Amino acid sequence: MSSPPDNQDPAGARPGVPDADLIARHLDGDPQAFSELVRRHRDRMWAVALRTLGDPDEAADAVQDAFVSAYRKAASFRGDAAVTTWLHRIVVNACLDRMRRKSVRPVADDELLEAAERDAQLPDQTAEREVSLEVTAALKLLPADQRAALVLVDMMGYSVEDAAAVLEVPAGTVKSRCARGRAKLAPILAHLRNRSDLTRVSSAKGAELRDG
Secondary structure (H helix, E strand, C coil), rough: CCCCCCCCCCCCCCCCCHHHHHHHHHHHCCCCCCHHHHHHHHHHHHHHHHHHCCHHHHHHHHHHHHHHHHHHHHHHHCCCCCCHHHHHHHHHHHHHHHHHCCCCCCCCCHHHHHHHHHHHCCCCCHHHHHHHHHHHHHHCCCHHHHHHHHHHHHHHCHHHHHEEEEEEECCHHHHHHHHHHHHHCCCCCCHHHHCHHHHHHHHHHHHHHHHH
């Protein structure tokens, strides 16, 4: 679901005001400025959280935590990155914090192979929703850092450089995490390799959410 264009903003919104100016207005006491930031970015932050955590309730809590943190720490925004990058960094960190608190254990390679063998016996799935659910379930098997990198690059369609800015790591680290994550997912999602559904679910929806 994408955000409405600026010329269709609801009453009380701030059409045409740059995100950075909204933060400045929020810091100056404008009671509507931060609400406009939430309206503009909540769908994209929700998409990142949901794909990273794979659970709607956890994702909703992570997004709420992220916006509360952004509200309280708005003064920490220095303008050295886009507001979108800054917000996504906060929501990714909120997701990673939740994953660490749950002590998610990375799945060993032999377990991935066993899962792949089980999945190979399942009938072919054709609905996009079923494919999306399979991809989400597979992502849950990855360590947190690999999952976050793959969500941003492969699911949301960000460049390696933009993902590196969100994750605050070198671009080479993002490439490495993506490569390791893809290698672990390959046997599980092998039955989807020749299907257009997977590309459509991951790239088209990611582009829609990314670009608004």
